[in-house]
Amino acid sequence: MTPPPILQLDQITKQYHREDNPAVEEISLSLAPGELLSLLGPSGCGKTTLLRLIAGFEQPDGGTITIANQTVADANYFLPPEKRDVGMVFQDYALFPHLTVAKNIGFGLKPTRGKTAAEIKSQIQAAIHLVGLEGLENRYPHQLSGGQQQRVALARALAPRPNLVLLDEPLSNLDVQVRLRLRTELRDILKAAGIAAVFVTHDQEEALSISDSVAVMQNGHLEQQDTPEQVYNHPASRFVAEFVTQGNFLHASRKNTGWETEMGTFGLEKVQVSNEVTGNCGDLMIRQEDVTLIPDDNSEIVIYDREFLGRENRYRLQLPSGRELKVHSSQRTLLAPNTPVRVSFNEAMLHLFPCQGNEKQVNAKEPQAIQGESLIRRR
Numbered sequence: 306m307t308p309p310p311i312l313q314l315d316q317i318t319k320q321y322h323r324e325d326n327p328a329v330e331e332i333s334l335s336l337a338p339g340e341l342l343s344l345l346g347p348s349g350c351g352k353t354t355l356l357r358l359i360a361g362f363e364q365p366d367g368g369t370i371t372i373a374n375q376t377v378a379d380a381n382y383f384l385p386p387e388k389r390d391v392g393m394v395f396q397d398y399a400l401f402p403h404l405t406v407a408k409n410i411g412f413g414l415k416p417t418r419g420k421t422a423a424e425i426k427s428q429i430q431a432a433i434h435l436v437g438l439e440g441l442e443n444r445y446p447h448q449l450s451g452g453q454q455q456r457v458a459l460a461r462a463l464a465p466r467p468n469l470v471l472l473d474e475p476l477s478n479l480d481v482q483v484r485l486r487l488r489t490e491l492r493d494i495l496k497a498a499g500i501a502a503v504f505v506t507h508d509q510e511e512a513l514s515i516s517d518s519v520a521v522m523q524n525g526h527l528e529q530q531d532t533p534e535q536v537y538n539h540p541a542s543r544f545v546a547e548f549v550t551q552g553n554f555l556h557a558s559r560k561n562t563g564w565e566t567e568m569g570t571f572g573l574e575k576v577q578v579s580n581e582v583t584g585n586c587g588d589l590m591i592r593q594e595d596v597t598l599i600p601d602d603n604s605e606i607v608i609y610d611r612e613f614l615g616r617e618n619r620y621r622l623q624l625p626s627g628r629e630l631k632v633h634s635s636q637r638t639l640l641a642p643n644t645p646v647r648v649s650f651n652e653a654m655l656h657l658f659p660c661q662g663n664e665k666q667v668n669a670k671e672p673q674a675i676q677g678e679s680l681i682r683r684r
Contacts (some may be wrong), residue, residue, distance in 0.1 A: 311373055313369075314371075316332070320366055321563070324511060332522075333414055333568050334520050341504060342501075342520060343520065344356065344504070345548075346521060347507055350522040352507075361389050364383050391471060392470040394470065400461075402446050406443070406449070406457050409446070413464070429464060435463060450483075452484050456490075459494060463494075467503070468500075469500070476511065518533075519533050521545050528541060529541035536549055546656060553593065555568060555587040566589055568624070569651055571650075573657055587659060588657070590651055591650055597634075597650075601645055618636075630648070
């Protein structure tokens with residue numbers, strides 16, 4: 306039997322000013338016990354507002370929030386944050402500079418009629434062990450690295466053993482290498498604790514790598530909630546396709562033989578065509594990694610730039626129309642700028658979405674103007 310969700314949102318709406326659009330509008334989603342949910346979207350999409358509504362820092366204008374089978378907010382009821390049994394990890398960690406690691410972690414734990422000081426000390430030690438901070442109990446925050454401070458904040462949220470932990474971009478203040486290491490540790494710690502978590506981020510790779518479920522938001526609306534694999538491989542909307550996969554889009558027209566683009570005509574299966582496509586035009590999404598490049602002196606498609614990214618290269622191609630096509634390639638043979646190439650696609654991974662006007666044009670002079678964007682150039 307499937308256990309009930311630890312978190313359930315039904316038609317949640319929050320509007321700060323009547324003249325403005327709602328910060329979040331009619332959002333419904335759920336989270337299973339022990340799972341990690343990422344709220345993913347660009348700045349201003351409403352993901353932090355939604356997190357604050359779950360925490361109890363904001364009151365919804367409509368809808369119902371349920372945590373561990375208890376309604377904590379609806380049209381007639383509002384449970385304050387301290388009574389929701391929810392842990393919170395803030396973006397800046399919010400550690401007390403005058404308290405040691407142990408005292409920061411134990412700040413929210415007080416002896417009660419049912420809990421002794423010895424039991425609280427045991428909870429603190431268990432949280433310290435869980436996040437790997439043994440031996441640092443008596444240090445102060447300024448004596449810790451950024452990664453260690455993040456673990457103290459996480460241990461403080463986990464120490465009371467809440468039903469749910471909320472994390473507001475907890476890795477955003479760390480450098481790249483530390484972020485890569487800590488996001489794996491963060492998932493391992495939460496899984497070891499068996500506590501469900503909601504994780505706010507604008508980093509696509511972070512959301513896909515750490516989560517059991519990803520909820521993609523735009524302009525206060527929920528675009529899609531599904532597993533990372535489904536969100537990436539089967540985006541529900543053009544926005545999800547653009548924001549999560551950063552794919553290329555080519556205008557396509559319906560013909561008897563399939564969908565015609567300047568790169569050829571493609572016969573798409575029904576599952577590859579969005580239900581929102583009506584009529585005879587659409588925009589064909591091609592992921593950067595689903596393109597293969599083959600040198601061909603007779604081709605009108607030309608590489609005008611290459612960015613070296615370490616494990617792979619990102620090529621930018623100029624099509625005969627002047628449009629740009631971006632390609633991620635792990636091919637060992639490097640292709641120089643100005644090389645004519647023939648391209649082939651993994652056609653099973655193509656998706657068609659509704660037309661959204663003309664795509665960005667790139668004229669013949671533009672490649673020279675944007676050379677400075679590359680990370681490392683090979684001319």
